[in-house]
Amino acid sequence: MTDTCIHIHHLTRVEGHGDITVRIRNGSLEEVRFSVVEAPRFFEAFLRDRDYNEVTHLASRICGICAVSHRGAALKATESAFDSEISDQSLLLRRLAFHGEILSSHVLHIYFLAAPDYLGVPSLLHWAKRDRDTVLRAMRLKQTAYDLCKWVIGRHTHPVAMNVGGFPFVHNTRQLAPLREALVASMADIRDTVSLFNSFSIPTFERDTEYISLSHPDQYAIYDGDIVSSEGTKIPPRQYRDIIHEYIVPYSTAKYARANRPEYMVGALARVNNNFGQLSPFAREIADLAGLTVPCFNPFMNTTAQIVECAHCLEDSVQIIDRLLETGICVEDEQTEIRPCAGGGVGAVEAPRGILFHEYEYDEKGKCLSANLVIPTAQNLGNLEADMRAFTPGVLHQEEGAIAHALEMLVRAYDPCISCSTHVVRLE
Amino acid sequence: MTNKHQKPRVAFFDFACCEGCQLTVLQLEDKLLELLRHVEVVEWREAMSGQADSYDIAFCEGSITREEDVDRVKKIRETAGTLVALGSCAAIGCHNALKNRWSMEEVRNVVYGNGSVHFNTIPARPIASVVKTDYQILGCPASLPEIDRVIKCILTGQKYPLPNQPVCVECKLNDTLCVFEKGEVCLGPVTRCGCNAICTAYGDACHGCRGLMDGANLMAAVKVLTAEQRHPIMDAVARRYGASREEIRSWFTLYNGPELRMEKEPEAK
Numbered sequence: 001m002t003d004t005c006i007h008i009h010h011l012t013r014v015e016g017h018g019d020i021t022v023r024i025r026n027g028s029l030e031e032v033r034f035s036v037v038e039a040p041r042f043f044e045a046f047l048r049d050r051d052y053n054e055v056t057h058l059a060s061r062i063c064g065i066c067a068v069s070h071r072g073a074a075l076k077a078t079e080s081a082f083d084s085e086i087s088d089q090s091l092l093l094r095r096l097a098f099h100g101e102i103l104s105s106h107v108l109h110i111y112f113l114a115a116p117d118y119l120g121v122p123s124l125l126h127w128a129k130r131d132r133d134t135v136l137r138a139m140r141l142k143q144t145a146y147d148l149c150k151w152v153i154g155r156h157t158h159p160v161a162m163n164v165g166g167f168p169f170v171h172n173t174r175q176l177a178p179l180r181e182a183l184v185a186s187m188a189d190i191r192d193t194v195s196l197f198n199s200f201s202i203p204t205f206e207r208d209t210e211y212i213s214l215s216h217p218d219q220y221a222i223y224d225g226d227i228v229s230s231e232g233t234k235i236p237p238r239q240y241r242d243i244i245h246e247y248i249v250p251y252s253t254a255k256y257a258r259a260n261r262p263e264y265m266v267g268a269l270a271r272v273n274n275n276f277g278q279l280s281p282f283a284r285e286i287a288d289l290a291g292l293t294v295p296c297f298n299p300f301m302n303t304t305a306q307i308v309e310c311a312h313c314l315e316d317s318v319q320i321i322d323r324l325l326e327t328g329i330c331v332e333d334e335q336t337e338i339r340p341c342a343g344g345g346v347g348a349v350e351a352p353r354g355i356l357f358h359e360y361e362y363d364e365k366g367k368c369l370s371a372n373l374v375i376p377t378a379q380n381l382g383n384l385e386a387d388m389r390a391f392t393p394g395v396l397h398q399e400e401g402a403i404a405h406a407l408e409m410l411v412r413a414y415d416p417c418i419s420c421s422t423h424v425v426r427l428e
Numbered sequence: 429m430t431n432k433h434q435k436p437r438v439a440f441f442d443f444a445c446c447e448g449c450q451l452t453v454l455q456l457e458d459k460l461l462e463l464l465r466h467v468e469v470v471e472w473r474e475a476m477s478g479q480a481d482s483y484d485i486a487f488c489e490g491s492i493t494r495e496e497d498v499d500r501v502k503k504i505r506e507t508a509g510t511l512v513a514l515g516s517c518a519a520i521g522c523h524n525a526l527k528n529r530w531s532m533e534e535v536r537n538v539v540y541g542n543g544s545v546h547f548n549t550i551p552a553r554p555i556a557s558v559v560k561t562d563y564q565i566l567g568c569p570a571s572l573p574e575i576d577r578v579i580k581c582i583l584t585g586q587k588y589p590l591p592n593q594p595v596c597v598e599c600k601l602n603d604t605l606c607v608f609e610k611g612e613v614c615l616g617p618v619t620r621c622g623c624n625a626i627c628t629a630y631g632d633a634c635h636g637c638r639g640l641m642d643g644a645n646l647m648a649a650v651k652v653l654t655a656e657q658r659h660p661i662m663d664a665v666a667r668r669y670g671a672s673r674e675e676i677r678s679w680f681t682l683y684n685g686p687e688l689r690m691e692k693e694p695e696a697k
């Protein structure tokens with residue numbers, strides 16, 4: 001067998017720049033790497049000295065697709081540092097905003113990033129010539145998610161009305177009825193999405209690993225909860241450093257992370273594995289239709305877990321909207337008064353791609369002294385490489401192009417989002 | 429552009445940014461399918477496989493923060509007949525330039541500690557300061573209606589003059605309560621409009637993400653916001669806002685770092 005070196009420069013259909021390198025000598029795997037080659041942006045450096053309002057404002061700029069969760073994590077960390085709580089109404093509105101983001105981000109990945117691999121086209125837009133309905137369905141779902149975000153926070157990318165202490169602006173409930181209708185109508189689109197994915201042959205690869213996510217006693221955890229691991233650990237977010245250990249590997253300056261095991265996975269599959277019983281009835285119906293049972297150790301099923309979560313977000317959003325329609329929205333309930341004080345706080349939320357931590361330290365005027373951001377994709381890097389090492393031998397018999405494509409599909413299944421580029425750096 | 433019978437070939441590229449502006453392009457939704465009747469998208473790493481050696485129109489998102497990116501954007505400039513700076517990172521440097529107030533060594537050390545030696549990073553700058561841009565789309569993120577307008581201008585060969593009125597104009601047209609009336613500070617009076625004043629409509633202030641409009645009277649804005657007036661009415665205004673020079677510098681440089689250096693910077697005393 002000849003020696004092979006596969007190098008995929010700037011993997012496409014992912015957020016940000018990443019390269020895959022695989023070296024095979026005498027038919028055996030010598031090296032497997034996923035390297036991030038994104039230009040770093042140094043948020044943790046330039047957030048220093050900024051007023052807390054600017055910190056949370058800038059936090060959303062870390063990522064165009066996870067802007068709501070970055071802002072949300074920053075708000076929670078800041079509110080925790082100032083020992084401030086938000087109203088129940090604000091909590092509901094924030095949960096709606098998170099649902100909108102997860103829907104929007106998952107639909108983007110399911111249809112625009114992952115599906116083209118199975119459809120055999122370079123992009124979903126190319127699929128429009130063959131099956132316009134599928135493309136329009138993807139766009140319709142994304143539009144509904146976008147409208148949900150727009151109603152709560154002005155827009156999906158870089159939300160406007162989501163501040164420390166609450167919302168500076170709230171719509172009245174008049175526009176909620178058509179929004180509710182669109183969300184309910186989207187449920188049929190999710191059923192069709194499952195049918196589409198059931199027609200694909202998803203690789204059957206499995207590797208036992210650790211799954212980490214938030215978990216909440218009363219609800220499927222997205223905005224709130226404790227940190228839980230499939231290995232049994234359960235700790236509050238402020239103790240995240242007790243379980244999440246960032247480290248530097250000898251061959252890379254990228255910060256990796258480990259918990260109980262040498263690597264772990266975060267994201268939709270981790271959440272579904274850890275909190276399956278709390279999914280909404282419709283989401284569990286979708287899981288059933290898609291053949292997703294837990295625990296599931298197939299990383300390719302992450303996309304399926306995303307479809308299940310879309311179903312959950314739709315149904316839970318409808319329930320939240322029903323509550324708001326019943327009670328009305330009270331402007332006075334918004335924006336609790338904030339009194340900055342010296343101290344630190346941690347905010348943990350579930351971003352579409354997994355658990356996200358923001359930690360800030362402020363001085364007595366609310367000026368940022370230091371920031372630490374632990375993003376989902378960086379946490380997944382170790383697990384992704386371990387999966388690549390375990391997966392590659394099974395595809396080595398194929399030709400080079402097919403091996404490369406299979407590896408690309410594996411990386412894409414993680415829905416890596418490397419444009420935020422905090423703590424992920426190039427390999428030398 | 430290529431001969432008249434061929435569709436113009438479009439490519440998307442990104443530098444240091446959050447990729448939110450490209451996502452906004454995807455939000456053109458069904459207009460996107462309409463657009464594909466008029467152009468051929470040949471490279472778009474975020475949304476499709478494949479790379480192209482040639483293209484007519486290049487949309488570039490993000491700021492230049494590495495030496496290698498200087499070379500890359502120059503190569504794109506040489507290849508593309510039309511280069512569009514997509515979003516404020518590309519057009520004015522945006523918040524990426526916030527790191528420029530420290531030495532590059534320090535920002536590297538803060539984030540990456542011992543590992544920092546492996547990078548090169550240079551002060552962030554807009555694409556427009558490295559190569560000539562034919563169109564600029566401002567905003568963090570770029571606004572959807574403006575993306576739509578600029579694409580139409582490109583395809584019909586027209587110039588797109590950036591709107592040159594303050595955000596206040598759009599804010600007033602929306603009937604939004606003035607942020608200053610609430611006793612808060614807003615950069616609307618000096619910021620270029622074109623966003624339909626979305627931030628003030630949703631109860632926030634303008635943070636200036638679209639950059640300064642031409643001829644913005646920065647010094648006057650600073651005077652209003654600090655207590656430096658000697659006029660009785662202006663004094664009253666200043667007492668109300670009473671901002672320190674340091675706070676004002678912070679507001680004004682949130683998105684406008686590099687631009688302010690080119691113009692008159694509100695210097696500390």
